[in-house]
Amino acid sequence: MKRILPLILMFSCILAHAQNNSLPYENTSVVKIKSLTPEIESALNAFDVNYLSCRSHACVPDVIVNKEAKNWLKDNGVSYETLVEDLKEKIDRENQYMNLMRSQRDGEAWYTIYRTYDEVQDKLEEIASSNSIATLINLGSSYENRAIRGIKFSTGGNNKPAVFFNGCQHAREWVTVMATTYLADQLSQNYTADSFIQNLLNIVDVYIIPIVNPDGYVYSHTTDRYWRKNRQPNPGSSYIGTDLNRNWDADWNGGQSTSTSPSSDVYVGSSPFSAYEANVVKNYMQSIPNLRGHLDIHSYSALVLGPWGYSNSQTPDHAEVVSLGNAMNDAITNTNGYPFTFGTGDANGALYLASGTMPDWTYDGLGALGYTYELRPNSASGGGFELPESQILDACEENYNGAMEMIIWAADIQSGCTDPSACNYNSNATVDDGSCAQIDECGDCGGNGPAPGYDCDGNCLTGETLNISMLDSYGDGWNGSNLVVNGISVTLNTGSSGSEVLCFDSSEGCVEVNVSEGSWPAEVSWTISDASGQELLSGGAPFTGEFNCDVQVSGCTDPSACNYNASAELDDGSCAELDECGDCGGDGPLPGYDCDGNIECGSGALLSIEMIDSYGDGWNGTDLIINGESFTFETGDNASASLCYDPSQGCVSVTATEGSYPTEVSWTISDASDQELISGGAPFTGEFNCVEPVSGCTNPDALNYNADAEVDDGSCEFTPVPDSQTIDLPEGWYTFSTYIEPINPSMDVVLAPVYNSLIIAKDGQGLAYLPNFDFNGIGDLNNGKGYLIKLSDASDLTISGTKLLPQDYQMEFNVGWNMFSYLRDSSGNLEQMLAPILNEIIIVKTFDGTAYLPEWNYNGIGDFIPGEGYQAKLTSSVTFYYPGN
Ligand SMILES: [Zn+2]
Incomplete structure (x- = not known):
């Protein structure tokens, strides 16, 4: 016997997947028999019918019947209603739906x-x-x-x-x-x-x-x-x-x-x-x-x-x-x-x-x-x-x-509001049932304040009160008559009298009143009165009429205004213009928004965010966080939102928290042209816009201007405006020096501006530049040195290049005679300028023989002058720096 078991198991597995639980109901219907008598019941029992529910000897009249039973009902004139025409098909559909949906x-x-x-x-x-x-x-x-x-x-x-x-x-x-x-x-x-x-x-x-x-x-x-x-x-x-x-x-x-x-x-x-x-x-x-x-x-x-x-x-x-x-x-x-x-x-x-x-x-x-x-x-x-x-x-x-x-x-607990500060506090309650309420602005516990258009006493917030009194002489309500005042319909549902309160604006002129006929118009009567009880109109049904037609209508009387009221006779100062959004009397868009209520991003760009929940019950705790801003929705299958961002700021971080049903969550972030930037589900961590913006020099005037650069990286280079020094050279001999490092230091280039009057230039070693012979024996100008020069005419020599910082330029002196430069841009007392090396100095002199003799405590030179060069004789070789400018 035991060996049969695997076979049985196998067979039951096949059944489980076959889902043929509809087979017994081939060619059957479900009908509801209008009046199920014991005679009909016993006749039907011959056809193997199946009552959906039976109690005692009576069954509910919902019954599964085959074709023969249905024919018997027809042939015998039994009144019935077909609830399900083809029961097998219905069960099959249920199975198909389950198989389709189960995996999802x-x-x-x-x-x-x-x-x-x-x-x-x-x-x-x-x-x-x-x-x-x-x-x-x-x-x-x-x-x-x-x-x-x-x-x-x-x-x-x-x-x-x-x-x-x-x-x-x-x-x-x-x-x-x-x-x-x-x-x-x-x-x-x-x-x-x-x-x-x-x-x-x-x-x-x-x-x-x-x-x-x-x-x-x-x-x-x-x-x-x-x-x-x-x-x-x-x-x-x-x-x-x-x-x-x-x-x-x-x-x-x-x-x-x-x-x-x-x-x-x-x-x-x-x-x-x-x-x-x-x-x-x-x-x-x-x-x-x-x-x-x-x-x-x-x-x-x-x-x-x-x-x-x-x-x-x-x-x-x-x-x-x-x-x-x-x-x-x-x-x-x-x-x-x-x-x-x-x-x-x-x-x-x-x-x-x-x-x-x-x-x-x-x-x-x-x-x-x-x-x-x-x-x-x-x-x-x-x-x-x-x-x-x-x-x-x-x-x-x-x-x-x-x-x-x-x-x-x-x-066996008493549940209720357990908050003593609530207006419905129940001191007997041991468990709070979430019903605690507060007093609303009208003093009602748990109320929602006054109805729109009315104050807490039921008075009209704008306009005046109309009291409508309705009577039915037979006492069974108005039987279909409706009193319509300016489009608002009221009626008397039951009884012989009732009242309603409506609001109207007496400055607006005629108020139309219509009463429909209903089934018993002769029983209907009504009165419309103002707040002081003054009757404005009364009648029965059917009725068409109006009241308040003798007032002067006030409003905007300017035909060019967007709220022009053609029937107004008296201008009330309300005339308005269209604003930039096309709203009559509006104030234009809210700051930060355009006229369609969309966020304006200024120099930034707009992101549109589409959020979807496949089950349709909101995101169940999932938050989508973009650059620190959080988005979610509580109900339904989708929601959208907008956010501004600055594309030049690089990566935008995106995270989605897991929530309770992460598999239902999906979302897409797109730019203003609907181009998708990133999408995903939950949980999620990622980023977009991480393409580094091209950086470089963004100034079109710069030598290295980069037209593709979006971000200036401070690299711009410009043609330097050179520093320059102009030296007044006298006719005849002179010793010059310069604090400018020339762009081209070659002595012939430096002296080119005075070429026409230049006879000779010499350095301290006696090396010469002879323009007439196109011979430059000096080579390059050395800023630490002075140079003897002879001109046929007084001339200005302008030297262009980079101005030296005297405190950074090391001066070098040899034992014996030196022809040296003065590197500051203003005059300076000789003894202060040479203070570090005064002890080594025997004599300092100018091109024309004016001298400084420390041994004699004699200073005939006084101040060093920018542009001039000097000669000095020293007891030992030294280096020093001039003071800064
Ligand atoms: Zn049951």
Whole structure:
């Protein structure tokens, strides 16, 4: 026998991938029979029909029918409505959609398609590992040996109040698996973020089991989309499965919507808890010490049902059952405005009784309040068990809010505003529910201030008050008559009288009044009065008229003004011109913006930023940070923004933080011409505009001007304006020197300006330059030296080049005679100038014999003069520097 096992496993794998759970529904439709009599029901039973829900001996009239059954309905004139024409096609579409989307969806998007047993197990493990107070629990195994697992939230401690939530007793009720997994997921996430949830879970232990019928659930995915029962064989019958929710020991086999035939969808089993899974879950629930509440979550019908379900008698706890039931029903209904109904028993005949259900056992067997939820939709026409995927998250949120009411109830806390400074402070509240409010400007607690156009007393902010009094002589409202004043419509909905207040501007002239006829115009009458009670107009229905036509209309009377009012007779000084943005009377664009409201970047450039979220719920905490400026969006699938930057400043850093759902995030940064600069997702670190701007000399006047350079790097070079010195050379002999380092030091070039009068130039060694012979025996001018020169005529010698700094130019003297230069640009006392070497000096003299004789303490020279050269005789060779200029 054991050798068969691998074969079975292989076969079941093939089934799992084949997704042919639509096959049993080939050529079937879902119809709603307008009036389902026992006669029709028994006739239909011959055609192997499948009621989507049955209670007692009556079934809801939503029924899966094959072609023959449909023909029978037609032939026998039974009135019905087709809800689903081709059920197989519908199931196939659901499978296709799931296969298509499964690979693309994670994160929050987990709740946008129905998930398999294996996917739910992975999700439970993820939830348990991400939260310190969440534990993965295993209640036991199904008949086919699948784990029945869930999440337990507990902060520890003994005997704390506990609540138990489960989905999927019935295999085909797929949305219940999603809703219970979502409940665990959200409690886990909110526990870390929300102090109210933290407080609750510190008080209450919460158990959540998404799939208590794993075998049936897997079978509904692989083989039969509409399978309801478990997959346990029934001895002596070829029919498989027990209805888990008829197998509990509370009025078991009590005959209310039950069957003892294994072929039935409501088969009760051979005895209470004969179904493996019911027994496993029962044992676990019995081990919870202080279970206070239980939700058994089903679909579909949009109902909240309290105990008992098998009897119309009220439980001893009826008041509390109703109170909690209504609270949960309101919380669910208020979530998305999808209306649910609460009831117990058969809810005054609107529902049917049922025996052997789980919540009744919770109440009878464990003393906890056990409820049934029937999630969306409310009918087969809304999708039935195949609630559209787009509504899964709505159903999850509704179930979450309902379950929260039970947790709050079990915690037995008083929630409310705990902030003593709030206007709705509740001193009895122990847990803050986030409702704290402040007094608005009109003195209303939690109000939003006055309505637009009115002050806090309901008076008009501009213009005057019109009081409209409406009467209906029959006392049943105006039956469709509407009073329209200057385009604003009012009416009397009920009763014999009512009033409305409108605002109008009496300076604007005629006010038009129209009253439509309605169904009972003879009953209608009305009066319009001003604030002082003065009647302005009255009438009945239908009516067309006007009032306030005798005032002089004031306004702008200048036809050239943009607010010229052709009917104005009196100019009120309001005439205005168009501003530069084309707005009449506007003040032009805001500083920093252009007329379209776009940022103006001045010398910078505009970046446009496109942000996208593939799931469509905003960026969940991701921030895009560009050069330190942060961008994000909270809702929707995209947003855009602008930012100025300076392209010449090089790299722009871009980071995107991870947030909660980074795989949904993408973004693009473009320049003003829509050229993409950088794009990416989250998390991200990068930069753009890192092409170094070309640097160089940007001054067109410079020798090295670079036309491509964008940034001046200070390298510009210009033709230097040379320094120069002009020396007055006398006729005859003279000794000259210069503080200019000539551009070209060759003596013939230096003396070229005086060429015509120059006879000879000589240095201290007697070397000569003889222009008449074109002979330069001196070579280059040495700035440290003086030169003897003889001219035929007095001439100015201008020497151009670089001015020397005397304090940096080392003067060198030899023992004996030296012909030397004076390097300062102004006169200076000889003894001060030569102070460092005075002790070595025997004599200093000029070209004409004027002398300085230190031995005789005689200074006939006085000051050294710029341009002149001198001779000196020294006792030793020395070097020195002149003082600076
Ligand atoms: Zn169910």
